[in-house]
Amino acid sequence: MSAVAAKPQAGGAMNPTAMGVGVVMLLIILALCWYVSPSIGLMALVGIIIGGVLIGFGTHFVPVGGAPAAMGQAPGIATGVAMLAAGAGLAGLFGGAWAAEQGIVIATITGGVGGGLMMAITCMMVNFVYVFGMGIPAASGKVLNDPITGDSQKEFKSQGTEGHGLPFVSFVGGVIGGFLGGAGGTLIYLELLALYEATLPAVMRLPATQVLPIAVAMAGMFAVGLFLVNAVLTAYNITGTIEGPHDPKFKRWPRAIVASAVASALCGFVAILIVAI
């Protein structure tokens, strides 16, 4: 088939072959990790993959309108999706890392709540500026009624725009996205920290107390890097903007889950190889 004859693929279409290839790649990377580090390394990689998938899935919830939102031409927060998700998730990672000593469950939930809190404050301030600074009510361009409150949306869209501000469903989506992102980032950090704390003293031939700051810094940097990788992948999946869980683009999440799992596995494998070889 020539390029001219080929039908343009719809943005949301799933490609089973590509998904299958992704799953095979994921299994290959897991097998390689099992070969290099069968116990602690493999466990860490599974945690990293789960964390990466949480970030990739969570980013779909974050309502981002990009440049049109800055002119009140489209609903959502007026910035980049990857950047906003990273801001919220990293704020969560900050809190989660602080609670690392209290166990993986407490730390992960603390990280999630930190990300959710950051998004709650940001989303409320966005609506504050729209309403009290610009005199514009919130309105969605993708649904006739808000799925949570049932408020009608169409009449509140100003002429020549696709909506503006953050309707309540977008606010809730933002908080859920921040929570999942913060929890995912923290989980990646905790897994890598446990791995580095266990292996770095032998690799560097230094006492554990001296290695701890290096382990914390390395795990933190990899967590930030993995966060950005997964957030950017999702930004491509939703082509830059999304209103939240009610947006039709949200249905593309299975594709991002596979992509996030493969990307996280590959990046995580590199992070493990540093101490496993």
Place this chain on the structure above:
Amino acid sequence: MEQIVFGIGITALTGALATIAGSAEDTESNIGSQGDPNSQVQLAPQMGFVHRIFNKAVAGEPPAYGLWCALGAGLAWAFMAMQINAVLAIVLGCVLAVFVQGVYATTAYLGRTASLAKFGQPVYVDILKSMTSVTMAHAFIAIFCVVTLCHLINSALGHPFPLPLLGLIWGIALGAAGSATGNPYYGKERQYQNQKFGAGVPISASGNIVRYAEAGERNSLDNGFFTHKIGGSASGVCFGLIVFLELWRTVLFDKVSAGWGAIVVGILMILIFTVADRYIEVWARKNYGPYTEVKVES
């Protein structure tokens, strides 16, 4: 008890620093048209509207501030490792980071504006000279506040992350909060001051930004002055609340019920902001009303 009081004091100080940082960050980005409204500054000459607005978008605000704050924090960390006094080390680190910001701003303005030559957009050297230094001054305030609060979090509150990593994290969060809150006010309310108040900018008006001031042509200093009053203040409050509440719940409730205390307080705060957001939304719907008649489905 003393430790908790000390922690609350540090938390209050970091909250104040974050508020100043958020405000300075938004004003800096508005003067430089760094956020999403930059698309209109770049588009205007292509639609035939030549202007004197500064246009220095290097990257999105979050990665740009991530870089500058990480750079400032990293250099300050290195100076402190050389046994230089912490205050002097932070100031020196931030000054060097601001020079990097200035270099990026200069090359971005020249590159972006030169690319519009075919549409008749001149490169104004006086704009470059007068605006760059103002954005650098605002960037210094923002970076200094972030690096200082990171230093306090690290040394006084005992966060495990090293200073440069904290600078990267809070720099990205600062850019995210500042651009989310401040961009609409600059993009809609200032750039499109000629459009109706209380409505979004019609897509057909894209590129037709306001180019004239009370006397002569509008420049970006006017934009910074205008947006600082609401957009800048709101960005400051937003980032200040994020930093203050995140630290406050951790410092006070981290040890309660083996960590669950901080989680429960965090969830309660999220619920409070949810109620506040819903109140704002309903208030706007009631007081501003719909643009068109509401159709009741039978």
